[in-house]
Amino acid sequence: MARWEPNARGRLVLAALDLFAEQGYDNTTVSQIANRAGLTKTTFFRHFPDKREVLFAGQQVHSQLLADGAAAAPDSATPLEAVAAALDSLTASFTAEQRELGPRLLTVIADNPELQERAAYKRAALAAALTSALGKRGVPELTASLAADLGARVFDRAFDRWIEPSSQQTFTELAQEELQALRTATTALG
């Protein structure tokens, strides 16, 4: 039976981000990540299918949080109000540790086209999950997919602001602000 490893997942993420930053993503192996975390390769593979997914492992959980939040909005909520509820649900799940790791995560992704592609795909998957949740509320498909895309955009923008060391607001507050700004911007499209 496997030993219980306290916070193995978090230690693996931290070790991976450190190694990617130090020696580059391409030069880092799963063995090195496991070693740095004081864990075995077997433990690594219990948590992640490969080194890339260390960076994107939240995709399914995040999709579910968005869907749950949108589903829980009042029946009277407009599409963007349901998006706001979805973002509240997702952003509230983020921890201080994720905030601290944020800048390293974004730097690693920005330095590697393969990871940028994967990040774009994750963004599309989150937007698809939110589109589907809005569809279940009776929002027409085109409006739902537009609203979901605004939600994904708000998430990215709020995350960028939240991980700034000088930021004083919560992730949820920042997402609400960004959603309001985007809502205003849609009225200037012409």
Next chain:
Amino acid sequence: MARWEPNARGRLVLAALDLFAEQGYDNTTVSQIANRAGLTKTTFFRHFPDKREVLFAGQQVHSQLLADGAAAAPDSATPLEAVAAALDSLTASFTAEQRELGPRLLTVIADNPELQERAAYKRAALAAALTSALGKRGVPELTASLAADLGARVFDRAFDRWIEPSSQQTFTELAQEELQALRTATTALG
């Protein structure tokens, strides 16, 4: 000196799509693609860096067409009117052959997560090029990126409709219709 190969690029694309459809993307090699097209591997690599890029080779040209179209819109054009001009410029460049190959292209991409990631990245790159072109027109960044994203979305939707065998309208006409539909949908976001 290299022999001149009539329409080598088009023949390689066609051969690649045929092979991907017949035996799968992962099982197809550059040598097989070149053979099927009656060309050499050397010729292949004069046109594409690897087999994947056969499917996405238009990215830079498409970005430029969008940027040129947006730049050529009248000074008085709203952000969405400049997007319409960008889409006119891009869609007018598509050929009957591209229309015919469209369904095979979409099927190959839909069957392969790596290609879906690459497709999402191409979409993001096109949207970034359009955002930048709108920025040069003085459109504020947030409005520009929203408008560009609508443009990318319109392109995808119009392409899906255009490649339907029963479609009677031009790609450009379909893009104009889809842009109008999205414009209406933005007013229902709430």
